[in-house]
Amino acid sequence: SQQGEEDPQALSIQEGENATMNCSYKTSINNLQWYRQNSGRGLVHLILIRSNEREKHSGRLRVTLDTSKKSSSLLITASRAADTASYFCALQGGSARQLTFGSGTQLTVLP
Amino acid sequence: ETGVTQTPRHLVMGMTNKKSLKCEQHLGHNAMYWYKQSAKKPLELMFVYSLEERVENNSVPSRFSPECPNSSHLFLHLHTLQPEDSALYLCASSPQPGGETQYFGPGTRLLVL
Numbered sequence: 001s002q003q004g005e006e007d008p009q010a011l012s013i014q015e016g017e018n019a020t021m022n023c024s025y026k027t028s029i030n031n032l033q034w035y036r037q038n039s040g041r042g043l044v045h046l047i048l049i050r051s052n053e054r055e056k057h058s059g060r061l062r063v064t065l066d067t068s069k070k071s072s073s074l075l076i077t078a079s080r081a082a083d084t085a086s087y088f089c090a091l092q093g094g095s096a097r098q099l100t101f102g103s104g105t106q107l108t109v110l111p
Numbered sequence: 112e113t114g115v116t117q118t119p120r121h122l123v124m125g126m127t128n129k130k131s132l133k134c135e136q137h138l139g140h141n142a143m144y145w146y147k148q149s150a151k152k153p154l155e156l157m158f159v160y161s162l163e164e165r166v167e168n169n170s171v172p173s174r175f176s177p178e179c180p181n182s183s184h185l186f187l188h189l190h191t192l193q194p195e196d197s198a199l200y201l202c203a204s205s206p207q208p209g210g211e212t213q214y215f216g217p218g219t220r221l222l223v224l
Contacts, residue, residue: 003153031211042113042201042215043154088154092211098167099213101154 004032004072004089004102012108019076021087021105024069029093032065034074037086037104046074051093079109114138115216117202123222124192132187132219134202142208143185145177146201148218154201160185161208192223 004023013019023032031050035043049056049065049072056063062075076083086104115136124130136143145157159167160179174196176188185202199220203213 033212035215040199040218040220042115042117042217043203043213044113044215045212048211092209098156098159098209100156103151103153 003100004091006087006089006102006105008105009103010106010108012110013079015079015081015109015111017079019079019083019107019109021074021107023072023074023089023102025089025091026070027091027093029067029091031092032063032072033090033092033099034061034063034072035088035090035101037088039085043088046087076107079107081109081111083107083109113214113216115202115204115214117200117216117219119219120217121220121222123224124189125224126192126194128192129188129190131189132200132202132221134185134187134216136183136185136202136204136214136216138204138206138214140204140206140214141182142205143179143182144203144205144213145185145187146203148199148201150198157187159208166208189221192221194223197221197223 004025007022033048034046037043060077065072088104090099090101143160147155158177163179178186199218201218202216205213
């Protein structure tokens with residue numbers, strides 16, 4: 001299984017602070033994606049980083065990928081209360097055409 | 112709004128009931144997926160359909176029966192479920208099977224009594 005593992009499981013910060021979440025995995029990947037899920041709702045795709053990329057930005061999001069360490073991080077800068085959600089990494093790679101998701105990081109941003 | 116809709120949003124059923132979950136995508140995608148999300152567990156992929164043909168079935172019990180009548184609609188027929196089947200059932204679509212980005216519906220929260 002090439003399921004990613006997010007760390008930490010839960011994170012609580014004050015509005016305006018930065019939030020960093022990590023994802024580690026064990027097998028080779030073609031790409032790694034981050035998704036967001038508000039409580040009891042569907043997942044929303046945030047950003048995709050390919051195995052030959054090291055860093056990517058989208059608005060207040062910054063994703064890094066270190067294939068030698070088999071890890072990725074998602075940084076949310078200047079967090080807002082509306083960023084409160086669960087964040088999942090999803091892996092796609094090798095011969096598998098499926099996405100496999102981790103258990104997620106629950107982020108709480110306090111106003 | 113991701114272009115993927117699911118109905119009903121909430122469902123309570125007894126173990127002897129038969130019910131169906133419906134998913135519709137308005138994105139012109141060729142692949143559709145059913146996932147199960149239980150508390151504190153990773154998303155579990157249940158079924159993958161490509162152009163109405165089932166291409167993946169991840170050892171899902173036969174009490175879950177998918178149906179894909181066309182590339183825009185996906186159903187999950189439920190019968191004689193168990194309480195442990197209570198979960199959020201998510202539908203997703205992508206342009207092609209194994210497509211890089213998946214677009215999710217809001218989910219159906221299922222409670223089996």
